[in-house]
Amino acid sequence: MSEAASAEVEDQLWIVRHGETEWSKSGRHTSTTDLPLTDAGEEAARALAGPLAAVDFVQVLTSPRLRARRTAELAGFSTVEIDADLAEWEYGDYEGLTTVQIRQSVPDWSVWTHESPGGETAEQVAERLDRIVARARAVDGKTLVFAHGHSLRALAVRWLGLDVSEGQRFALDTSTISMLGVDRGTQVVRRWNVEP
Template identity: 35%
Template sequence: MHPHATLPLTALVRHGETDWNRDGRLQGRTDIPLNDTGRAQAQALAEQLAGQGWAAITSSPLSRARETARIIAAELGLELLPAHDDLVERRFGEAEGGTAAELRVRFPGGERPGQEPWEELVARGSAALRRLRTAHGDAPLVVVAHGTFLRATVEGLAGVELPRMANATSVVVEGAGANWRLAREPQRA
Protein backbone atom coordinates (compact mmCIF):
# COMPACT_ATOMS: atom_id res chain seq x y z
CA MET A 1 0.00 0.00 0.00
CA HIS A 2 1.23 3.48 -0.83
CA PRO A 3 2.34 5.25 2.39
CA HIS A 4 -0.01 8.19 1.76
CA ALA A 5 -3.01 6.12 0.66
CA THR A 6 -6.17 6.73 2.65
CA LEU A 7 -7.32 3.77 4.70
CA PRO A 8 -10.99 3.12 5.47
CA LEU A 9 -12.45 4.93 8.48
CA THR A 10 -14.35 3.22 11.28
CA ALA A 11 -16.08 5.14 14.07
CA LEU A 12 -16.05 3.02 17.21
CA VAL A 13 -18.93 4.13 19.44
CA ARG A 14 -19.60 3.28 23.07
CA HIS A 15 -23.33 2.78 23.70
CA GLY A 16 -25.45 5.33 25.58
CA GLU A 17 -26.04 5.25 29.32
CA THR A 18 -27.94 2.51 31.15
CA ASP A 19 -29.16 2.48 34.74
CA TRP A 20 -26.21 0.25 35.62
CA ASN A 21 -23.77 2.77 34.09
CA ARG A 22 -25.42 5.50 36.16
CA ASP A 23 -25.15 3.34 39.30
CA GLY A 24 -21.52 2.31 38.63
CA ARG A 25 -22.33 -1.39 38.12
CA LEU A 26 -20.21 -3.62 35.89
CA GLN A 27 -22.46 -4.80 33.03
CA GLY A 28 -20.35 -7.10 30.90
CA ARG A 29 -22.70 -9.34 28.94
CA THR A 30 -25.70 -8.70 31.18
CA ASP A 31 -28.25 -7.16 28.80
CA ILE A 32 -29.20 -3.85 30.41
CA PRO A 33 -31.24 -1.47 28.17
CA LEU A 34 -30.57 2.21 27.58
CA ASN A 35 -32.24 4.66 29.92
CA ASP A 36 -33.71 8.00 28.81
CA THR A 37 -30.34 9.73 29.30
CA GLY A 38 -28.71 7.08 27.09
CA ARG A 39 -31.26 7.65 24.33
CA ALA A 40 -30.66 11.41 24.46
CA GLN A 41 -26.89 10.79 24.40
CA ALA A 42 -27.25 8.59 21.30
CA GLN A 43 -29.27 11.32 19.58
CA ALA A 44 -26.62 13.93 20.45
CA LEU A 45 -23.84 11.66 19.17
CA ALA A 46 -25.73 11.16 15.90
CA GLU A 47 -25.72 14.93 15.45
CA GLN A 48 -21.93 14.97 16.03
CA LEU A 49 -21.42 12.19 13.46
CA ALA A 50 -23.64 13.89 10.83
CA GLY A 51 -22.06 15.05 7.59
CA GLN A 52 -19.01 12.80 7.87
CA GLY A 53 -19.92 10.36 5.09
CA TRP A 54 -20.70 7.24 7.12
CA ALA A 55 -22.18 4.49 4.94
CA ALA A 56 -23.57 1.95 7.39
CA ILE A 57 -23.75 1.04 11.07
CA THR A 58 -23.54 -2.23 12.99
CA SER A 59 -23.42 -3.15 16.64
CA SER A 60 -23.12 -5.71 19.36
CA PRO A 61 -26.37 -7.66 19.81
CA LEU A 62 -26.78 -6.40 23.41
CA SER A 63 -29.79 -4.09 23.56
CA ARG A 64 -27.90 -1.03 24.84
CA ALA A 65 -25.61 -1.12 21.79
CA ARG A 66 -28.33 -2.12 19.33
CA GLU A 67 -30.66 0.69 20.40
CA THR A 68 -27.82 3.23 20.23
CA ALA A 69 -27.13 2.01 16.66
CA ARG A 70 -30.83 2.24 15.71
CA ILE A 71 -31.04 5.84 16.96
CA ILE A 72 -27.90 6.87 15.06
CA ALA A 73 -29.01 5.01 11.89
CA ALA A 74 -32.43 6.70 11.94
CA GLU A 75 -30.97 10.16 12.50
CA LEU A 76 -28.31 9.84 9.79
CA GLY A 77 -30.23 7.69 7.30
CA LEU A 78 -27.64 4.90 7.53
CA GLU A 79 -28.12 1.28 6.60
CA LEU A 80 -28.52 -0.68 9.85
CA LEU A 81 -26.50 -3.85 9.35
CA PRO A 82 -27.19 -7.02 11.37
CA ALA A 83 -25.68 -7.21 14.85
CA HIS A 84 -22.43 -9.15 15.26
CA ASP A 85 -22.04 -11.50 18.23
CA ASP A 86 -18.27 -10.99 18.30
CA LEU A 87 -18.78 -7.29 19.21
CA VAL A 88 -20.23 -8.11 22.65
CA GLU A 89 -18.68 -6.73 25.80
CA ARG A 90 -16.06 -8.57 27.80
CA ARG A 91 -17.47 -11.35 29.95
CA PHE A 92 -16.87 -10.30 33.56
CA GLY A 93 -18.22 -13.54 35.06
CA GLU A 94 -19.16 -13.38 38.73
CA ALA A 95 -18.27 -9.67 38.85
CA GLU A 96 -21.19 -8.62 36.63
CA GLY A 97 -23.67 -6.43 38.49
CA GLY A 98 -21.19 -5.36 41.16
CA THR A 99 -19.95 -1.85 41.91
CA ALA A 100 -16.23 -1.13 42.25
CA ALA A 101 -16.55 -1.04 46.06
CA GLU A 102 -18.45 -4.35 46.13
CA LEU A 103 -15.95 -6.01 43.81
CA ARG A 104 -12.96 -4.93 45.94
CA VAL A 105 -14.58 -6.73 48.89
CA ARG A 106 -15.74 -9.81 46.94
CA PHE A 107 -12.52 -10.26 44.96
CA PRO A 108 -9.71 -8.70 47.04
CA GLY A 109 -7.01 -10.32 44.90
CA GLY A 110 -8.54 -8.92 41.72
CA GLU A 111 -9.24 -12.37 40.22
CA ARG A 112 -12.81 -12.55 38.95
CA PRO A 113 -14.08 -16.09 38.29
CA GLY A 114 -15.46 -16.48 34.78
CA GLN A 115 -13.91 -13.27 33.40
CA GLU A 116 -12.74 -13.31 29.79
CA PRO A 117 -8.93 -12.94 29.78
CA TRP A 118 -7.70 -9.57 28.45
CA GLU A 119 -5.53 -11.22 25.77
CA GLU A 120 -8.54 -13.15 24.44
CA LEU A 121 -10.64 -9.98 24.39
CA VAL A 122 -7.91 -8.10 22.47
CA ALA A 123 -7.69 -10.95 19.93
CA ARG A 124 -11.48 -11.25 19.59
CA GLY A 125 -12.01 -7.52 19.12
CA SER A 126 -9.16 -7.15 16.63
CA ALA A 127 -10.38 -10.10 14.58
CA ALA A 128 -13.96 -8.76 14.60
CA LEU A 129 -12.91 -5.36 13.25
CA ARG A 130 -10.67 -6.88 10.60
CA ARG A 131 -13.57 -9.09 9.43
CA LEU A 132 -15.93 -6.10 9.26
CA ARG A 133 -13.40 -4.06 7.28
CA THR A 134 -12.83 -6.96 4.87
CA ALA A 135 -16.57 -7.48 4.39
CA HIS A 136 -17.32 -3.79 3.75
CA GLY A 137 -14.26 -2.67 1.79
CA ASP A 138 -13.58 1.05 1.96
CA ALA A 139 -17.10 2.04 3.12
CA PRO A 140 -16.87 4.27 6.21
CA LEU A 141 -18.54 2.30 9.04
CA VAL A 142 -19.93 3.08 12.46
CA VAL A 143 -19.59 0.24 14.99
CA VAL A 144 -21.49 0.49 18.29
CA ALA A 145 -20.10 -1.65 21.07
CA HIS A 146 -18.89 -1.43 24.66
CA GLY A 147 -16.22 0.44 26.59
CA THR A 148 -13.89 -2.35 27.63
CA PHE A 149 -14.33 -4.12 24.29
CA LEU A 150 -13.42 -0.94 22.38
CA ARG A 151 -10.35 -0.21 24.54
CA ALA A 152 -9.07 -3.75 23.99
CA THR A 153 -9.80 -3.62 20.25
CA VAL A 154 -7.95 -0.33 19.69
CA GLU A 155 -5.03 -1.62 21.75
CA GLY A 156 -4.88 -4.75 19.59
CA LEU A 157 -5.22 -3.00 16.23
CA ALA A 158 -3.41 0.30 16.69
CA GLY A 159 -1.24 -0.39 19.74
CA VAL A 160 -2.80 2.58 21.54
CA GLU A 161 -4.03 2.44 25.13
CA LEU A 162 -7.25 4.47 25.28
CA PRO A 163 -8.59 6.19 28.38
CA ARG A 164 -12.00 5.07 29.62
CA MET A 165 -14.61 6.31 27.13
CA ALA A 166 -17.72 8.18 28.25
CA ASN A 167 -21.10 6.80 27.22
CA ALA A 168 -22.16 7.67 23.65
CA THR A 169 -18.73 8.88 22.58
CA SER A 170 -16.63 7.72 19.66
CA VAL A 171 -13.07 7.14 18.61
CA VAL A 172 -12.24 6.94 14.91
CA VAL A 173 -9.70 4.46 13.60
CA GLU A 174 -8.28 4.27 10.12
CA GLY A 175 -7.16 0.96 8.75
CA ALA A 176 -7.59 -2.52 7.40
CA GLY A 177 -5.69 -5.77 7.64
CA ALA A 178 -2.57 -5.26 9.77
CA ASN A 179 -2.31 -1.48 9.18
CA TRP A 180 -4.33 0.57 11.72
CA ARG A 181 -3.97 3.91 13.46
CA LEU A 182 -6.00 6.20 15.67
CA ALA A 183 -7.52 8.93 13.48
CA ARG A 184 -9.51 10.78 16.16
CA GLU A 185 -9.23 10.64 19.97
CA PRO A 186 -12.22 9.74 22.17
CA GLN A 187 -13.79 11.95 24.79
CA ARG A 188 -12.72 10.86 28.27
CA ALA A 189 -15.24 9.53 30.76
Protein backbone atom coordinates in the same frame (compact mmCIF):
# COMPACT_ATOMS: atom_id res chain seq x y z
CA MET B 1 -3.62 19.17 2.79
CA SER B 2 -2.66 17.91 -0.64
CA GLU B 3 -4.55 15.06 -2.30
CA ALA B 4 -1.53 12.77 -1.88
CA ALA B 5 -1.23 13.57 1.83
CA SER B 6 -4.95 13.14 2.45
CA ALA B 7 -4.82 9.69 0.86
CA GLU B 8 -2.23 8.66 3.47
CA VAL B 9 -4.39 9.67 6.44
CA GLU B 10 -7.84 8.17 6.73
CA ASP B 11 -10.39 7.38 9.39
CA GLN B 12 -11.27 3.77 8.75
CA LEU B 13 -12.94 2.48 11.94
CA TRP B 14 -15.41 4.66 13.83
CA ILE B 15 -16.52 3.46 17.25
CA VAL B 16 -19.45 4.60 19.37
CA ARG B 17 -20.04 3.58 22.96
CA HIS B 18 -23.70 3.03 23.78
CA GLY B 19 -25.76 5.56 25.69
CA GLU B 20 -26.03 5.65 29.45
CA THR B 21 -27.80 2.86 31.35
CA GLU B 22 -28.54 2.73 35.08
CA TRP B 23 -25.59 0.38 35.55
CA SER B 24 -23.10 2.39 33.46
CA LYS B 25 -24.18 5.45 35.43
CA SER B 26 -23.44 3.72 38.75
CA GLY B 27 -20.26 1.94 37.60
CA ARG B 28 -21.67 -1.59 37.72
CA HIS B 29 -20.03 -4.06 35.34
CA THR B 30 -22.54 -4.87 32.63
CA SER B 31 -21.97 -7.56 30.06
CA THR B 32 -24.77 -10.04 29.47
CA THR B 33 -27.42 -8.18 31.48
CA ASP B 34 -29.55 -6.50 28.84
CA LEU B 35 -30.45 -3.07 30.21
CA PRO B 36 -32.32 -0.27 28.43
CA LEU B 37 -30.90 3.21 28.04
CA THR B 38 -31.87 5.83 30.60
CA ASP B 39 -33.79 8.89 29.36
CA ALA B 40 -30.48 10.79 29.39
CA GLY B 41 -28.88 7.92 27.47
CA GLU B 42 -31.57 8.07 24.80
CA GLU B 43 -31.19 11.83 24.45
CA ALA B 44 -27.40 11.56 24.13
CA ALA B 45 -27.77 8.75 21.56
CA ARG B 46 -30.03 10.98 19.44
CA ALA B 47 -27.33 13.68 19.52
CA LEU B 48 -24.98 11.26 17.73
CA ALA B 49 -27.15 11.35 14.61
CA GLY B 50 -25.93 14.71 13.31
CA PRO B 51 -22.19 14.01 13.25
CA LEU B 52 -22.62 10.44 12.00
CA ALA B 53 -25.09 11.33 9.22
CA ALA B 54 -22.37 13.30 7.46
CA VAL B 55 -20.21 10.20 6.99
CA ASP B 56 -20.60 7.50 4.34
CA PHE B 57 -20.11 4.14 6.06
CA VAL B 58 -19.71 0.97 4.01
CA GLN B 59 -20.63 -1.23 6.95
CA VAL B 60 -22.34 -0.61 10.29
CA LEU B 61 -22.02 -3.25 13.00
CA THR B 62 -23.44 -3.48 16.50
CA SER B 63 -23.16 -5.61 19.59
CA PRO B 64 -26.22 -7.82 20.09
CA ARG B 65 -27.01 -6.09 23.41
CA LEU B 66 -30.12 -3.89 23.56
CA ARG B 67 -28.20 -0.82 24.78
CA ALA B 68 -25.92 -0.87 21.72
CA ARG B 69 -28.69 -1.68 19.23
CA ARG B 70 -30.91 1.09 20.63
CA THR B 71 -28.05 3.60 20.47
CA ALA B 72 -27.50 2.70 16.81
CA GLU B 73 -31.19 3.13 16.08
CA LEU B 74 -31.44 6.52 17.83
CA ALA B 75 -28.26 7.64 16.05
CA GLY B 76 -30.03 7.08 12.73
CA PHE B 77 -28.96 3.55 11.83
CA SER B 78 -32.03 1.35 11.62
CA THR B 79 -30.30 -1.21 9.40
CA VAL B 80 -27.22 -2.61 11.10
CA GLU B 81 -25.50 -5.97 11.23
CA ILE B 82 -25.37 -7.62 14.64
CA ASP B 83 -21.95 -9.09 15.37
CA ALA B 84 -21.52 -11.06 18.60
CA ASP B 85 -17.79 -10.28 18.53
CA LEU B 86 -18.69 -6.73 19.66
CA ALA B 87 -20.38 -7.88 22.88
CA GLU B 88 -19.00 -6.51 26.13
CA TRP B 89 -16.26 -8.35 27.99
CA GLU B 90 -17.98 -11.13 29.95
CA TYR B 91 -17.45 -10.47 33.66
CA GLY B 92 -18.75 -13.81 34.93
CA ASP B 93 -19.22 -13.74 38.71
CA TYR B 94 -18.51 -9.99 38.73
CA GLU B 95 -21.54 -9.11 36.57
CA GLY B 96 -23.46 -6.28 38.23
CA LEU B 97 -20.72 -5.43 40.73
CA THR B 98 -18.68 -2.24 40.93
CA THR B 99 -14.90 -2.24 41.03
CA VAL B 100 -15.06 -1.11 44.68
CA GLN B 101 -17.20 -4.14 45.55
CA ILE B 102 -14.88 -6.55 43.73
CA ARG B 103 -11.82 -5.08 45.42
CA GLN B 104 -13.24 -5.91 48.83
CA SER B 105 -12.27 -9.53 48.12
CA VAL B 106 -9.60 -9.01 45.43
CA PRO B 107 -7.51 -5.91 46.25
CA ASP B 108 -6.30 -3.95 43.20
CA TRP B 109 -8.57 -5.96 40.88
CA SER B 110 -8.94 -4.65 37.32
CA VAL B 111 -10.52 -6.34 34.34
CA TRP B 112 -7.35 -5.41 32.45
CA THR B 113 -4.96 -7.27 34.76
CA HIS B 114 -6.95 -9.89 36.70
CA GLU B 115 -9.19 -12.85 35.99
CA SER B 116 -12.97 -12.59 36.18
CA PRO B 117 -14.16 -15.96 37.56
CA GLY B 118 -16.61 -17.51 35.12
CA GLY B 119 -15.93 -14.75 32.59
CA GLU B 120 -13.71 -14.17 29.60
CA THR B 121 -9.95 -13.94 29.60
CA ALA B 122 -8.09 -11.08 27.93
CA GLU B 123 -6.92 -13.56 25.29
CA GLN B 124 -10.50 -14.53 24.44
CA VAL B 125 -11.51 -10.87 24.16
CA ALA B 126 -8.50 -10.14 21.93
CA GLU B 127 -9.33 -13.06 19.65
CA ARG B 128 -12.86 -11.90 18.90
CA LEU B 129 -11.97 -8.22 18.58
CA ASP B 130 -9.16 -9.10 16.19
CA ARG B 131 -11.94 -10.41 13.91
CA ILE B 132 -13.60 -6.96 14.03
CA VAL B 133 -10.28 -5.33 13.12
CA ALA B 134 -9.96 -7.75 10.19
CA ARG B 135 -13.52 -6.94 9.03
CA ALA B 136 -12.80 -3.21 9.09
CA ARG B 137 -9.49 -3.65 7.26
CA ALA B 138 -11.11 -5.86 4.61
CA VAL B 139 -13.51 -3.24 3.25
CA ASP B 140 -12.78 -0.24 1.07
CA GLY B 141 -14.26 2.53 3.18
CA LYS B 142 -15.36 3.37 6.67
CA THR B 143 -16.78 0.95 9.25
CA LEU B 144 -18.95 2.11 12.16
CA VAL B 145 -19.43 -0.02 15.28
CA PHE B 146 -21.70 0.41 18.30
CA ALA B 147 -20.61 -1.42 21.42
CA HIS B 148 -19.41 -1.11 25.01
CA GLY B 149 -16.80 0.52 27.22
CA HIS B 150 -14.34 -2.31 27.80
CA SER B 151 -14.84 -4.07 24.48
CA LEU B 152 -14.28 -0.84 22.52
CA ARG B 153 -11.20 0.07 24.53
CA ALA B 154 -9.88 -3.42 23.81
CA LEU B 155 -10.80 -3.00 20.13
CA ALA B 156 -8.82 0.23 19.96
CA VAL B 157 -5.63 -1.30 21.33
CA ARG B 158 -5.98 -4.35 19.10
CA TRP B 159 -6.31 -1.94 16.14
CA LEU B 160 -2.99 -0.48 17.29
CA GLY B 161 -1.42 -3.94 17.63
CA LEU B 162 -1.12 -3.64 21.42
CA ASP B 163 -1.94 -6.03 24.23
CA VAL B 164 -5.52 -5.87 25.53
CA SER B 165 -4.23 -4.71 28.94
CA GLU B 166 -3.27 -1.37 27.34
CA GLY B 167 -6.99 -0.61 27.04
CA GLN B 168 -6.85 0.61 30.63
CA ARG B 169 -5.18 3.78 29.31
CA PHE B 170 -8.15 4.75 27.10
CA ALA B 171 -11.04 6.15 29.13
CA LEU B 172 -14.29 5.99 27.15
CA ASP B 173 -17.52 7.74 28.09
CA THR B 174 -21.03 6.78 27.02
CA SER B 175 -22.43 8.25 23.78
CA THR B 176 -19.04 9.27 22.41
CA ILE B 177 -17.45 8.91 18.99
CA SER B 178 -13.88 7.77 18.40
CA MET B 179 -12.01 7.28 15.15
CA LEU B 180 -9.22 4.86 14.37
CA GLY B 181 -7.36 5.11 11.12
CA VAL B 182 -4.20 4.66 9.14
CA ASP B 183 -1.41 7.21 8.80
CA ARG B 184 1.32 6.34 6.27
CA GLY B 185 0.69 2.63 6.75
CA THR B 186 0.51 2.73 10.56
CA GLN B 187 -2.75 2.10 12.38
CA VAL B 188 -3.41 5.08 14.66
CA VAL B 189 -5.98 6.80 16.88
CA ARG B 190 -7.35 9.79 14.96
CA ARG B 191 -9.82 11.06 17.60
CA TRP B 192 -10.87 9.65 20.95
CA ASN B 193 -13.87 9.99 23.29
CA VAL B 194 -15.45 12.91 21.42
CA GLU B 195 -18.87 14.12 22.51
CA PRO B 196 -21.23 14.86 19.60
